[in-house]
Amino acid sequence: MSFLTELKRRNVIRMAGLYAVGSWLIVQVAGTVFPAFDVPSWGLRAVIIVLVIGFAPALEYNVSPTLGFLAGLRVLMAGHNSKASLTPAIAINYVM
Numbered sequence: 811m812s813f814l815t816e817l818k819r820r821n822v823i824r825m826a827g828l829y830a831v832g833s834w835l836i837v838q839v840a841g842t843v844f845p846a847f848d849v850p851s852w853g854l855r856a857v858i859i860v861l862v863i864g865f866a867p868a869l870e871y872n873v874s875p876t877l878g879f880l881a882g883l884r885v886l887m888a889g890h891n892s893k894a895s896l897t898p899a900i901a902i903n904y905v906m
Contacts, residue, residue, distance in 0.1 A: 840857045
């Protein structure tokens with residue numbers, strides 16, 4: 811099985827195309843809306859850089875969906891008359 815066939819089987823090429831089209835749409839909307847809200851010129855560059863940086867993890871997840879990385883906050887509720895605490899939570903999952 812060739813590499814390109816494997817990428818097609820896992821829908822990586824389709825996902826890359828959808829990511830590119832979605833990114834293009836976001837950049838077009840940002841380019842239209844940002845001047846109306848007087849966003850500095852570096853704002854559009856920041857959007858483009860974030861989209862470019864996000865492309866590699868999105869492709870990696872589509873190639874290997876068994877490897878995942880989750881980051882967020884864990885909310886711990888203690889009980890009646892006590893405060894909830896927020897703690898950082900990171901999980902790296904690997905399914906065999």
